[in-house]
Amino acid sequence: xxGTAGASGTSSPPDVPGGASAGGSSRxxxxxxxxxxxxxxxxxxxxxxxxxxxxxxxxIQGASLDLLNARMGRRHYAPHAHDEYAIGVCVDGLExxxxxxxxxxxxxxxxxxxxxxxxxxxxxxxxxGFAYLCLYPTAELVGAASGWDGGLPHFREPIIDDPGLAGRxxxxxxSLRLGDDPLEGESRLLEVLGAIVRRHAVRVPPGxxxxxxxxxxxxxxxxxxxxxxxxxxxxxxxxxxxxxSRYQLLRAFRDSMGMPPYAWLAQHRVxxxxxxxxxxxxxxxxxxxxxxxDQAHLTRWFRRVLGVTPGAYRNSVQDRARRRPAS
Numbered sequence: 383x384x385g386t387a388g389a390s391g392t393s394s395p396p397d398v399p400g401g402a403s404a405g406g407s408s409r410x411x412x413x414x415x416x417x418x419x420x421x422x423x424x425x426x427x428x429x430x431x432x433x434x435x436x437x438x439x440x441x442i443q444g445a446s447l448d449l450l451n452a453r454m455g456r457r458h459y460a461p462h463a464h465d466e467y468a469i470g471v472c473v474d475g476l477e478x479x480x481x482x483x484x485x486x487x488x489x490x491x492x493x494x495x496x497x498x499x500x501x502x503x504x505x506x507x508x509x510x511g512f513a514y515l516c517l518y519p520t521a522e523l524v525g526a527a528s529g530w531d532g533g534l535p536h537f538r539e540p541i542i543d544d545p546g547l548a549g550r551x552x553x554x555x556x557s558l559r560l561g562d563d564p565l566e567g568e569s570r571l572l573e574v575l576g577a578i579v580r581r582h583a584v585r586v587p588p589g590x591x592x593x594x595x596x597x598x599x600x601x602x603x604x605x606x607x608x609x610x611x612x613x614x615x616x617x618x619x620x621x622x623x624x625x626x627s628r629y630q631l632l633r634a635f636r637d638s639m640g641m642p643p644y645a646w647l648a649q650h651r652v653x654x655x656x657x658x659x660x661x662x663x664x665x666x667x668x669x670x671x672x673x674x675x676d677q678a679h680l681t682r683w684f685r686r687v688l689g690v691t692p693g694a695y696r697n698s699v700q701d702r703a704r705r706r707p708a709s
Contacts, residue, residue, distance in 0.1 A: 434689030453513040458505030460686035461641040462649040468496040470516030471548045478507035493542040501640025528579035535583035550574040600638035612673040665692035
């Protein structure tokens with residue numbers, strides 16, 4: 383799922399409905415208090431507007447945790463990846479996403495887990511749209527919650543049918559988002575993360591499972607682009623340094639990352655701009671510092687990746703910080 387960082391996936395280009403409906407999905411309200419109800423129904427009345435609300439919670443195992451509460455009727459997220467896990471639940475409608483080379487569907491009540499660094503898309507599967515809740519825990523937090531000493535939790539199946547855990551995730555999300563009892567929110571979060579890992583993940587040893595070839599090329603290209611964010615090298619320059627043709631580089635990068643280098647660079651710039659906005663920079667300043675042509679260019683990509691404008695995101699994070707009492 384998206385957003386991140388990370389809880390439902392997304393698809394490109396934006397504002398274009400997804401493919402044919404998978405059909406047969408259940409409908410559910412939102413006991414977690416996400417503010418999303420039933421769908422408008424096929425051929426029915428007015429479609430509710432797209433909305434994406436980000437919330438940041440501090441003090442979770444000494445770090446911050448981002449939460450997303452969204453409804454998507456038409457918008458599709460561009461291909462992107464998160465540094466953290468994206469763990470969410472569809473609360474209404476039917477979502478479609480592309481992940482690990484497959485077209486997937488998640489109906490109301492389904493858990494969705496996207497691993498760090500995995501490219502994905504996401505959007506509504508039909509005209510009724512969908513709503514979801516998502517949270518973006520770090521790999522360290524997920525590992526600690528599971529009680530594992532080392533190794534990265536790996537989820538072979540990104541769509542998980544476990545209604546009990548889906549309900550618990552919604553309650554944890556609600557508790558964290560409202561912030562009335564931080565101890566309750568953190569406790570619910572750690573308990574549900576631990577249960578998700580124990581029931582549905584396998585352990586990948588540190589340094590293990592790292593395929594060579596295309597993934598190694600992609601990592602080298604990504605590192606180069608990240609280091610030269612504002613003035614990136616040309617494809618010819620990167621390919622020559624790696625001893626490859628431009629075609630070989632493009633094919634290896636797309637096979638490993640799920641998107642071409644220019645798209646990866648754009649979503650990485652969005653992630654860096656988001657950090658600058660968190661630190662208090664204005665959108666125009668952030669755009670310049672990460673290499674976007676101007677604020678409008680940042681805004682287009684920010685909405686494709688995170689579902690909101692940079693200004694709306696900055697305001698939501700700052701409003702939350704002002705409301706949250708000092709500990």
